[in-house]
Amino acid sequence: MKIQGKMFIWLSVFILAVAILYGVWSKEPVGTTALFLAFGLSIMIGYYLAFTAKRVDAMAQDNKEADVADEAGEVGFFAPHSWQPLSLAVGGALAFLAVAMGWWILYFSAPLILVGLFGWVFEFYRGENQNQ
Template sequence: MKVEALLFGGVAVFFGGSAALYGWWSRDPAGTAVLIVAFGMAAVVSFFCAVQYRRRGIRPQDRPDAEVADATGPLEFFPPHSPWPVVTAFGFAVAATGVVYGLWLFILGVGVLARGVLGLVFQYATRGR
């Protein structure tokens, strides 16, 4: 993850410098805001990769002497039957339709979408106990 952290750090520096120069030179608030957001997103990814590298150390993919079996680990649990992806998709569809037809439909869709996302997140919250 060290290489990824440096790569995204470089991207963040590029977008930060571009935002500063563009904002100073053009005085365009919209383009400057977009470049600042791009800087922030690249900085967040770089920070995440750096933290993961510090916590876990070097990965098997980064070692030249590593074998394929070194990167294997336990497989995660994937639920066989879950209604929450359908509820989430329906909530998103209703919310997107609400953008066109009215605030009341958008709010209803966001409520259904939130319930679907919460259902997905907490579906197996007590599974490990």
């Protein structure tokens, strides 16, 4: 994590320099504001990663002599399969179509979005993936 924190802090320094140069040369407020906001986001992420790296053990990417296999092991738990993202995608596509074609399409997209959202949140509380 130390490496990632340093990378984001150096990235934020670069973005700040670009924002200042862009603001002076272009005198365009929207792009300058966007670059300063990107600087703020980058410095927040870099500070968080650097702060968190002090509280956790050193990871393999912090060791210059580490191999790829040093970080091997269990990554986490992942759902085996789920149909809920399909429902959310179809509902979201219909919702965006409603903006272009007519708001009445939201009557069809809202139930799909709600079913997909609730199904995805609660999929481990019922059915074959239920936690014991």
